[in-house]
Amino acid sequence: MEENKKDIDNKKETSEDVKKEDVNLEKLNQQLSFLQSENAKLKEETKSWQNKYYEAYANLANTRKSLEKDHQQFIKYCSAGFIEKLIPSLDAFEMAFKAEIKDPVVNNFAMGFKMIFNQIEQALQEQGVSFISPKKGDKFDEKNMHAIQTEIASDEVENNSVCACLARGYLLHDRMIRPAMVSVYKKEEKVENAEEKSADKKDDKEDKTSSK
Numbered sequence: 177m178e179e180n181k182k183d184i185d186n187k188k189e190t191s192e193d194v195k196k197e198d199v200n201l202e203k204l205n206q207q208l209s210f211l212q213s214e215n216a217k218l219k220e221e222t223k224s225w226q227n228k229y230y231e232a233y234a235n236l237a238n239t240r241k242s243l244e245k246d247h248q249q250f251i252k253y254c255s256a257g258f259i260e261k262l263i264p265s266l267d268a269f270e271m272a273f274k275a276e277i278k279d280p281v282v283n284n285f286a287m288g289f290k291m292i293f294n295q296i297e298q299a300l301q302e303q304g305v306s307f308i309s310p311k312k313g314d315k316f317d318e319k320n321m322h323a324i325q326t327e328i329a330s331d332e333v334e335n336n337s338v339c340a341c342l343a344r345g346y347l348l349h350d351r352m353i354r355p356a357m358v359s360v361y362k363k364e365e366k367v368e369n370a371e372e373k374s375a376d377k378k379d380d381k382e383d384k385t386s387s388k
Contacts, residue, residue: 255303256348262296263354267343269293300346308345308356314338320345322355329361337361 273290277283297307308320316323316336327339338358345356 252349253351256353259353263346304349306347308347310338310341310356310358312338312340316360320355321358323360324357325359326362327359328364333361335363
């Protein structure tokens with residue numbers, strides 16, 4: 177009898193132990209499931225922050241490139257305003273040099289001014305300035321020329337060609353500061369005589385009257 181009681185007690189203890197283990201296992205599974213869920217959330221957050229970091233880094237890189245480009249453009253064309261204000265003085269120099277000088281004293285002064293003018297030109301060229309000086313007979317180009325007057329073209333002259341360069345143009349690198357001011361040859365349009373026109377109209381009226 178005692179042995180049977182022991183067996184029964186052992187079985188009870190075993191079943192209780194099994195129940196405890198099942199409970200512990202269930203708790204562990206729940207904890208594992210919770211940790212796996214938290215781990216998945218952390219991975220998603222990490223991925224989200226990583227994407228935001230890459231986006232911010234790309235935006236910063238683009239901003240840096242844009243600022244560098246703007247800085248380079250500023251350096252490249254920063255003298256444009258100064259050159260534009262200098263052009264009227266250069267035009268005055270060129271007009272003065274075209275004048276005929278007979279007085280030797282004045283001519284010496286003119287030679288000195290010419291040297292100064294050449295130095296200014298050299299300084300402008302070193303800053304990226306090029307001069308637009310079309311010659312007589314060159315084809316008119318509206319991209320770098322501005323026609324301020326026209327001349328009647330003869331049969332020997334090509335229509336829409338340069339007659340004279342009245343003021344040269346200035347180009348800073350690839351940016352137009354001022355186009356060359358030119359006069360252009362234009363073919364004269366043939367205009368019928370007013371009397372011939374009135375005569376033709378009179379004939380037309382007479383023809384219409386007679387036909388009626």
